[in-house]
Amino acid sequence: xxxxxxxxxxxxxxxxxxxxxxxxxxxxxxxxxxxxxxxxxxxxxxxxxxxxxxxxxxxxxxxxxxxxxxxxxxxxxxxxxxxxxxxxxxxxxxxxxxxxxxxxxxxxxxxxxxxxxxxxxxxxxxxxxxxxxxxxxxxxxxxxxxxxxxxxxxxxxxxxxxxxxxxxxxxxxxxxxxxxxxxxxxxxxxxxxxxxxxxxxxxxxxxxxxxxxxxxxxxxxxxxxxxxxxxxxxxxxxxxxxxxxxxxxxxxxxxxxxxxxxxxxxxx
Numbered sequence: 001x002x003x004x005x006x007x008x009x010x011x012x013x014x015x016x017x018x019x020x021x022x023x024x025x026x027x028x029x030x031x032x033x034x035x036x037x038x039x040x041x042x043x044x045x046x047x048x049x050x051x052x053x054x055x056x057x058x059x060x061x062x063x064x065x066x067x068x069x070x071x072x073x074x075x076x077x078x079x080x081x082x083x084x085x086x087x088x089x090x091x092x093x094x095x096x097x098x099x100x101x102x103x104x105x106x107x108x109x110x111x112x113x114x115x116x117x118x119x120x121x122x123x124x125x126x127x128x129x130x131x132x133x134x135x136x137x138x139x140x141x142x143x144x145x146x147x148x149x150x151x152x153x154x155x156x157x158x159x160x161x162x163x164x165x166x167x168x169x170x171x172x173x174x175x176x177x178x179x180x181x182x183x184x185x186x187x188x189x190x191x192x193x194x195x196x197x198x199x200x201x202x203x204x205x206x207x208x209x210x211x212x213x214x215x216x217x218x219x220x221x222x223x224x225x226x227x228x229x230x231x232x233x234x235x236x237x238x239x240x241x242x243x244x245x246x247x248x249x250x251x252x253x254x255x256x257x258x259x260x261x262x263x264x265x266x267x268x
Contacts, residue, residue, distance in 0.1 A: 004056035006066045018108035020064035024246065025109045027100060028052040028067065029125070030117040031074035034082040034210075036166035036219035038186040039174055041084045043166070045070040047173045047235075048117030051145050054235055055115075055242035063246060066109075071096070075120045081211040082218040090124045097128050101136050111252050114142040115242065119165075133255040141251050145238035156233050158225040165214065166190060167221020169234060176231030190219040 003009055006025075017023055030045030040046075049070035056065045073096070076087040088096075104112060116125055125142040133140045146163050153163065156172075163169035174182050193216050214220040245251060257263065 001057055002060040004053060004060050004065055004067050006068045009066065014066055014107070017064045017066050022111065022252070023064040023109045024066075024111050024113060025104050026052045026056055026065060026067045026113045026115060027071060028069075028115045028117065029071040029074060029121060031076045031079075031085075031087075031120065032072045033074075033076040033079040033085040033087070033118075034218045035170065036186075036190040036217050036223075038183045038190045038219075038223055039166050039171060040178070040181040042072065042181075043170055043174055044074070044117040045072045046117075046178060047170065048115050048145075050173065050177045051117075051235055051238040051242060052113075052115040054239035055246065058239055058243050059246055065246075068100070074118045075124055076118070078120060078207070078209040078213070079218065081209055090127070093121075093124055094128045094131075097132060101132050101138060101140065105136050105138055111139040112141070113242070113246065114140065116142060116144045117146070119144070119146075134258055137255060137257065139252045139255060141245060143242070143245055145241055148241040149237055152237055153234065156230050156237070164220035165210070166219040166223060168223055168226045168230070169221070171223035171226035172228065172231035173234060174231070175226055175228040176235060179228060187224045190217050191222055191224065192217060194219065 003013075006014065028045065028048035028051075030042070030048045032041050033044065034041060035043045049067070052067045056067045059065060073086065073088045073093070075090065075093065076085050079085040080087065101112060114125060114129065116122065122144055129140045129142045132138070146169070153169070157163075157168050171182065195215060210218050
């Protein structure tokens with residue numbers, strides 16, 4: 001199987017990829033945050049990296065692609081009350097992305113796919129992608145694989161809650177990729193006295209920490225029905241959805257240079 005992980009390749013190998021037309025860099029991003037008493041704090045990053053690598057391997061024969069190491073810093077301040085969490089703010093995340101995009105542009109890569117494994121990153125990534133695409137003239141797409149193919153996902157799992165936090169879905173993925181990090185003896189503890197006062201969510205938006213969203217254990221969902229087999233099926237589903245994005249030509253057109261002088265006179 002062709003190597004796709006950036007960190008495992010040499011500089012000449014990466015340069016050879018960048019020299020090809022439509023060279024694609026994939027950046028997995030997650031977080032370092034509490035995932036209840038049963039999952040490791042690296043869960044979001046590990047799952048994003050696993051899905052990204054699996055997708056890249058599916059297209060590597062026809063697409064010049066390299067998967068960057070998983071970025072483990074995200075916006076996770078809402079998990080701080082439970083410990084084990086390191087969080088950055090939007091300004092810092094955006095500056096990190098600026099440096100990555102600027103580097104990729106200098107290296108010759110033509111496009112960037114950001115594979116996000118953490119819900120707290122969705123909004124800040126949307127703003128950064130919007131601005132950086134135009135500033136650097138580089139097609140950048142951000143996605144949350146957990147949020148795609150919902151009907152197919154529901155066929156994999158038993159619990160009728162979808163994927164939440166440290167739930168059946170995330171636990172299954174970690175059982176598939178890093179079973180030694182899963183504390184199965186803590187599954188029952190993760191489900192102790194679960195109360196979710198904002199389930200279903202309200203139409204309004206504001207900040208809530210997980211001390212309010214998922215008090216007691218920091219878990220939202222039931223991991224007890226998780227299996228490695230479900231995790232493998234779910235990762236295959238995520239990879240297939242990512243391949244669809246990679247192969248969607250319209251997503252990778254050159255961003256409109258909307259800030260170019262006199263751009264607003266084009267249709268007069």
